[in-house]
Amino acid sequence: MSRLRRAIHGVASSYVQLAATAFYSLASVPVALHYLDTQRFGLWVVVGTLMGYLNLIDAGMTGSSLRLLVDHKDERQGGNYGSFIKTSCLVSTLQGGIILIIGLALAGTFARLLAISQPLQPEFIRLVNWQCGVVALTFTTRILGQLLYAHQRMDLNNYIGVGGLMINFAAQWVFFHFNFGVLSLALGSLFSTVLVMVFQTGACAALNLFPRTGGWGRVSGRHFVEIFNLGKDLLLISVGSQLITTSQVIIITRMLGPAEAAVWGIGLRVFNLLNQVIWRIADMSWAGFAEMLARGELARLRDRYRSLTILSISFAGWAAVSFALCNSLFVSLWTHGKIQWPVANDSLLALWMIVSAAIHCHTGMVITTKQIGFMRYVYLLEGAIFAGLSFLAIRWGGLAAIIGCSVLCDFLLTGNYGIWRISRFLGLSFREVALDWLRPMFKVLLVYLPVAALTWWLLAPASSLMRLFLHALLAGSIGLYLLLRFGIPVSFQNEILGRVPAKTVPFLKRLFHQPVG
Helix, strand or coil: CCHHHHHHHHHHHHHHHHHHHHHHHHHHHHHHHHHCCHHHHHHHHHHHHHHHHHHHHHCCHHHHHHHHHHHHCCCCCCCHHHHHHHHHHHHHHHHHHHHHHHHHHHHHHHHHHCCCCHHHHHHHHHHHHHHHHHHHHHHHCHHHHHHHHHCCCHHHHHHHHHHHHHHHHHHHHHHHHCCCCCHHHHHHHHHHHHHHHHHHHHHHHHCCCCCCCCCCCCCCHHHHHHHHHHHHHHHHHHHHHHHHHHHHHHHHHHHHCHHHHHHHHHHCHHHHHHHHHHHHHHHCCHHHHHHHHHCCCHHHHHHHHHHHHHHHHHHHHHHHHHHHHHHHHHHHHHCCCCCCCCHHHHHHHHHHHHHHHHHHHHHHHHHHHCCCCCHHHHHHHHHHHHHHHHHHHHHHHHHHHHHHHHHHHHHHHHHHHHHHHHHHHHCCCHHHHHCHHHHHHHHHHHHHHHHHHHHHHHCCCCCHHHHHHHHHHHHHHHHHHHHHHHCCEHHHHHHHHHHCCHHHHHHHHHHCCCCEC
């Protein structure tokens, strides 16, 4: 199977996983709110964010191991491949143990630092203890998913992930029914983590991804240094990313309380899912790009990366406008009016979605080259500036100010730096990467944005349900048509025409009548 076919299969299967994630996210909130009050649901949102910070104990080692495993996967003889796997697994297991110890020892301290009210502290502490156990187990078994990814079998990882989500949802419901309260959420995660581990082990064994008998080698200090050298750069990026993407919940909890953190978590649920949809286009390509780098296929890499970035940004533009049309209406209907989410917030989130799509492509490519350079400090600087600005801005601007700070910091720091690094790596001008690659998205938005605004205004008197339906219909018809017509790079158009059934070619040629350059 070619790289392109594996990447396409990986993207397609990732969207199956995202559909399952969407079902889980959308269905689990009403179920949780049925059994829990807003304060206790807010505890789960806060614990999820806290686990993100504890994951920083990973110190970039997982990303480093994942990238380096691609370089070693062709070295199946002599024990080097097996030695690298053993070393990586040992590092992850030790890190998981540290997380478990921290969770057991410091849960009470976390409750006080986050100003959790006294009546909720016992539940918060138990939830932290159990969830740290789940995270520790996840660390121990990460090598299984890394093996599948390195060998470009992301499709199996994705399908196994779908099964894990379904098991998680079912287990949570059962535990809720038997009055385990907010702890049901952690217990559901534990059940799904164990079963995902079993399925990944079976997949790796069936595909012969483990070293052959006698080829495992030994834990190697050389491999540890190799992992550590790349991981230390990724650590600073992880710290900065954590501050940029998840510190909002910590700030909101501290300044406004868990209930407002729950509003934030619900209001951004669809936003986060859409970001995953957009980012998966690139995420399923990194293993193939790493293989091109390892084999010196630089010209092909440049063409593929340009097309992928244009497609991702155009997709983000369509998704951003569609999101702004629908999200506030959806949140109100989804929560039966318990949560009201202002449409002004959605407009800011739409802008953030587009900026994040470009950043994800550019910085992800820099990481794939293993030449991190000064980017590790840029992420850390942005995270620190964002956290400081947000603490000041939330006092007068509330949640909208938090979003505005995120957009501003992303655009000025990691956004511009990522464009500069990619332009240097590919030998292109800053202007070409920063502006020319955005032209297809602007063509899509030139028509779609005014039509969306007019539709919003005309349908304002209608009921929320009717408006949501008609807005979604607009996004899936006119909006999607504009994306397909103007947002797909010509190289991808030609590949699509060469791979689809012959009967569909005339229709697609009409759709691609004015291809982008």
